[in-house]
Amino acid sequence: MTDNPYAITTHSLTKRFGRLAALDRVSAHVPRGSIYGFMGPNGAGKTTFVHCLLNLIDPTSGTAAVLGHDVVRDSVAVRRRVGHVAALQPLWDWMKVREFAGFMAGCYPRWSQQTVSDILSRVGIDQNARIQTLSRGQRALVGLAVAIGHEPDVLLLDEALTGLDPIARREVLRNIIEAMHADGRTVLITGQDIADMERICDHIGFLVNGRLILESPLDDLKARVKRIGVEHARDAAFDLPAGALEIERSPRETLFTTTDFSDDLPTSLAGPGRRVEVRDLSLEDIFVQLAQSPTEAVR
Amino acid sequence: MLDGIDPKSAVPIYRQIADQLRRSVAAGLLAPGDRLPSVRELAGRLLVNPNTVAKVYRDLERDGLLETRRGDGTYISAHAAAMAEADRQRILAERLEAVARDVRAFGISNKAALGLFRDALTNRRRERGDSR
Numbered sequence: 001m002t003d004n005p006y007a008i009t010t011h012s013l014t015k016r017f018g019r020l021a022a023l024d025r026v027s028a029h030v031p032r033g034s035i036y037g038f039m040g041p042n043g044a045g046k047t048t049f050v051h052c053l054l055n056l057i058d059p060t061s062g063t064a065a066v067l068g069h070d071v072v073r074d075s076v077a078v079r080r081r082v083g084h085v086a087a088l089q090p091l092w093d094w095m096k097v098r099e100f101a102g103f104m105a106g107c108y109p110r111w112s113q114q115t116v117s118d119i120l121s122r123v124g125i126d127q128n129a130r131i132q133t134l135s136r137g138q139r140a141l142v143g144l145a146v147a148i149g150h151e152p153d154v155l156l157l158d159e160a161l162t163g164l165d166p167i168a169r170r171e172v173l174r175n176i177i178e179a180m181h182a183d184g185r186t187v188l189i190t191g192q193d194i195a196d197m198e199r200i201c202d203h204i205g206f207l208v209n210g211r212l213i214l215e216s217p218l219d220d221l222k223a224r225v226k227r228i229g230v231e232h233a234r235d236a237a238f239d240l241p242a243g244a245l246e247i248e249r250s251p252r253e254t255l256f257t258t259t260d261f262s263d264d265l266p267t268s269l270a271g272p273g274r275r276v277e278v279r280d281l282s283l284e285d286i287f288v289q290l291a292q293s294p295t296e297a298v299r
Numbered sequence: 300m301l302d303g304i305d306p307k308s309a310v311p312i313y314r315q316i317a318d319q320l321r322r323s324v325a326a327g328l329l330a331p332g333d334r335l336p337s338v339r340e341l342a343g344r345l346l347v348n349p350n351t352v353a354k355v356y357r358d359l360e361r362d363g364l365l366e367t368r369r370g371d372g373t374y375i376s377a378h379a380a381a382m383a384e385a386d387r388q389r390i391l392a393e394r395l396e397a398v399a400r401d402v403r404a405f406g407i408s409n410k411a412a413l414g415l416f417r418d419a420l421t422n423r424r425r426e427r428g429d430s431r
Binding site: 280 | 304307308309311312313339342343347348349350351400
């Protein structure tokens with residue numbers, strides 16, 4: 001179990017609500033020590049996935065394991081080692097921050113009030129303040145501080161950045177970075193803001209309509225998915241490689257996207273009177289192109 | 300030294316950070332013996348994944364630009380000055396290549412392009428007020 005390089009694995013995880021498959025045979029692999037961005041449009045199934053990991057709902061079929069513990073059979077063991085922050089977490093509004101932290105401390109056998117206090121004092125939140133008097137950004141920070149009070153090995157952040165103003169968001173991002181730097185802690189963060197994800201994540205899973213259409217280290221993804229431009233003589237015939245996406249043809253130039261780039265590709269496309277240009281794509285471009293394409297999972 | 304990164308750019312964050320460090324050394328903003336922030340500090344400041352910063356440090360150390368003194372942090376290495384000259388030329392060559400691509404695409408002649416480049420150098424010299 002200790003050799004397992006993954007903190008979270010799911011195997012064909014499926015959750016149906018009536019006829020709707022909120023999760024459709026999702027097999028995800030979240031490496032230990034990574035910040036894994038679980039992304040996708042609204043309604044893609046991201047929160048359902050997190051709720052399955054926490055065993056707040058039972059999967060219809062398939063399995064999920066966190067740190068080697070099956071989430072259904074060993075849900076108590078899982079919750080002890082997992083911290084969870086949700087966007088609209090019901091913090092007890094009438095409580096003081098200190099009371100809320102104390103209440104949460106009672107839920108776990110192990111608790112470090114020092115960790116919680118350090119974060120709160122670093123971000124300038126008074127522990128005697130009532131939660132209802134805090135801004136949305138401050139509440140997010142309280143949620144994060146308290147979620148790591150039991151020093152979890154895995155942190156699940158469900159839309160933790162959604163709806164925050166830019167300043168609060170930077171502060172939350174900074175604290176996520178600080179929090180994950182503890183030895184081997186793994187962070188799974190769901191959200192839609194691609195720029196935020198691109199900043200802090202090293203692995204990306206992309207969920208569309210309950211299906212994980214892509215899972216990859218971010219670097220690999222950017223190295224493999226490229227936009228290729230080939231300039232050629234007017235109306236010259238020329239063969240596109242298999243799997244070319246988003247093809248745009250104009251008389252003197254053909255553009256396409258490949259999900260399988262290697263250095264051999266430009267060489268194989270070059271020829272007399274042709275010039276090949278390779279362009280990097282931003283994560284946003286990559287998602288837009290993959291979400292539109294009918295291809296199966298890119299791994 | 301590092302003026303923030305642009306997550307929306309198509310240039311991977313890893314490369315943005317590495318390039319900025321190289322450019323800072325090439326431009327003399329960082330000199331041999333200067334100490335760099337810790338991985339955690341820089342990740343927090345740039346708001347990027349600490350694994351990414353660690354990888355940049357590791358790779359630049361392998362290339363000889365940085366050196367890690369055990370338990371004492373990461374420094375610009377003594378070889379960095381020699382590397383800086385090569386880097387200056389490489390950085391310039393890369394930019395000129397991009398410009399050259401535009402020159403071809405716009406169908407401008409070599410002579411006209413060189414004339415424009417000469418003008419740019421002349422203007423820049425006037426701005427700086429030096430007579431080299």
